[in-house]
Amino acid sequence: MTTFDLPKGMIRAVGAAGPHEGYMPGFGNDFETEALPGALPQGMNSPQKCNYGLYGEQLSGTAFTAPSHQNERTWCYRIRPSVKHTHRLRKIKVPDWKSAPCIDPEIVSLGQYRWDPVAAPDRPLDWITGMFTMTTAGDVNTQTGMAAHIYLVTESMRDAYFFSADGELLVVPQEGRLRFCTELGVIDLEPKEIAVIPRGLVYRVEVLEGPARGFVCENYGQKFELPGRGPIGANCMANRRDFKTPVAAFEDREVPSTVTVKWCGQFHRTEIGHSPLDVVAWHGNYAPYKYDLRTYCPVGAILFDHPDPSIFTVLTAPSGVEGTANIDFVLFRERWMVAENTFRPPWYHKNVMSELMGNIYGVYDAKPKGFVPGGMSLHNCMLPHGPDRNAFEAASNAELHPEKLDETMSFMFETRFPQHLTPFAAKAGHLQEDYIDCWGSLEKKFDGTPGLK
DSSP states (O other), X not given: OOOOOOXXXXXXXXXXXXXXXXXXXXXXXXXXXXXXXXXXXXXXSOOSSOGGGOEEEEEESSOTTSOTTTOOEEEEEESSOGGGGOOSOEEEOOTTOOOSSOOOTTSOXXXXXXXXXXXXXXXXXXXTTTEEEXXXXXXXXXXXXXXXXXXXXXXXXXXXXXXXXXXXXXXXXXXXXXXXXXXXXXXXXXXXXXXXXXXXOOEEEEEEEEEEEEEEEEEOSSOOBOOOOGGGOSSSBSOGGGEEEEOOEEEOOOOOEEEEEXXXXXXXXXXXXXXXXXXXXXXXXXXXXXXXXXXXXXOOOSSXXXXXXXXXXXXXXXXXXXXXXXXXXXXXXEEEEOOTTOOOSOOOBOOSSEEEEEEEEEOBTTBTTTOOTTOEEXXXXXXXXXXXXXXHHHHHHOOOOOEEEEEEEEEEEEESSOOEEOHHHHHSSOBOTTGGGGGTTXXXXXXXXTTOO
16 A cells, blocks of 8 residues: 655644554544644544634435444534535536436437547546536436546646545546545545545545546445455455555645536536645544555355355445345456366356446456557446456366466446446547457357267
């Protein structure tokens, strides 16, 4: 885990020593952290007067009456209350960041699609202008479904801040390094890591190493949580201790700034005279976090066959239908394959979920050609898909022995809703028009001769 110097003028609480410096381990914990000694009240949330002349304010991530195991809120002790961080709002256009429903009647979303990596254009792009939506699903207004984006970021946000009222953002870097300076602390992010930025949290994105490219899942529904392990038990998959939440950090800067707000798919901007990142101390369980994908411990078959790909779920966002996710974030990383007398790559299938995949690095075993790092593919609900001919022939005829699937990392944003292509995804020029042909050379092998196996 790499750490960097903080922006000039930002004060951060002292974190744990070693690889966790600046972060607190755990998932869904009730954390507490302060950047100045005594800034965090003890024994109560809302004292008559807070130390240092701070304002007490609660940030709620769920309804007040949500069940206790789902209830999320954080108490912030800040230099100014949040009402000072927005003023008169005016609508602005952010043409490439779309929200559901975004259905173009001229675009055919029913299909198997794959895209080449998108190169950063010549013009400068920040976190807002560099967001390009690929698919949308559900409805942002009813807080169901998701949108899948790629980001291309070449420059830092300067005295500019952003928050989304529409959903949390799951960020998956593929190239470059970014820094998320948030109200609750600083997250440095690089490839092979992910971060989740909660709904309503104000932040600024800086480029540490660019240009930066990656993927974003915008979750309109219930928050991401760890999947139930069932008979697997207490360990493996994504373990709670490997998630990192930043310690408190704040800025006290009087400088003209802008705050952009995404609300119901629309973008609004306001001008203020200071940095809104002014939370000196906080406690609660509604906060941003990061996770190193290299700590994910896969579980698989050790004799024959292999389980459904859901066994590789890192995070899941539940829906109103038990066992059917609004979104699953699934990781396909390095692992040993040892199953006997078994077709080892993903088998041919179609299902009720819509699967959008991205390649972080390496070769995906079911598609050894064409699915390159930075690329994406979409197999919409109830459309069949699976290995191409070369992958099928190789797996069907291989001499089976324990084999390390190495130097590979791909992921999937899977949702119960159909995913609709945006004009950018359909017409921007990086769609592989011949992807559907990868199954064209599959042969009929059937021979009905009695007694022939």
